[in-house]
Amino acid sequence: MFGPSGVFDPATYEPRSGKTFWMAATDVSSLVGQGGSSRHAHRQLHDRTTSLPFKFELELISSLSGGTVKEGSPMTVESRIFSVAEYVQPSEGEPIRSVVLETRDSIIVVWHVHPGQEIAAHIHPHGQDTWTVLSGMADYFQGNGIVRALREGEIAVARPGQVHGARNTGTEPFVFVSVVASANAGFVLAER
Structure with a gap:
């Protein structure tokens, strides 16, 4: 949806996946190899984009953790907010x-x-x-x-x-x- 410049570009948007051309072309596993950790790969992705669609974030978490994360599932992503x-x-x-x-x-x-x-x-x-x-x-x-x-x-x-x-x-x-x-x-x- 938003590319490296942070500007929405409808020409590169993939409606079925919610990804921009840049996101679809990025091999997440190669980012993990560069930094040695999924946290580093996520940081690199974050630095390259201003905003990632929620669905892509879930796909990224899933691919980095080796698990399955489904959009809309309430307990698929570990809770990060505590009262x-x-x-x-x-x-x-x-x-x-x-x-x-x-x-x-x-x-x-x-x-x-x-x-x-x-x-x-x-x-x-x-x-x-x-x-x-x-x-x-x-x-x-x-x-x-x-x-x-x-x-x-x-x-x-x-x-x-x-x-x-x-x-x-x-x-x-x-x-x-x-x-x-x-x-x-x-x-x-x-x-x-």
Whole structure:
């Protein structure tokens, strides 16, 4: 539908497939070979076109993954959007680590920390932990006795080996999403 220039060209449009001449002539498997991964091939395709028709996107996903993806099938493409509310698990004991998604690339977790509760100071020796605060506030432990207030709307990044943890010092729940990358980052308790 849209070629490399991003302009619709009816002369090269294939009505039955929804592809432009360029898309129909592109051998997706050759793109995978150039970059070594389907993600790279998809990026190359994206860079070459401004917009790909949905049907072509499904065909691309199918050919790169070796599976079958049918247009209109509700569960053919893995879900990529998650509701934080579905993962918030308040607990009167220890805060609960509610896993949203775990892959070899990362672990995504939602935390709900009541006032007075604490996530122990720790490190991930082989990965980064990024916290995006959705509500509340807490004292954020950074190691060597360094503590900083962390509030709603802020993002805290702990690189591999950097101490992090938190204690809810506010009056409302401290809720945040943690993304640890990679999934084999490890976990070791540490001093605040």
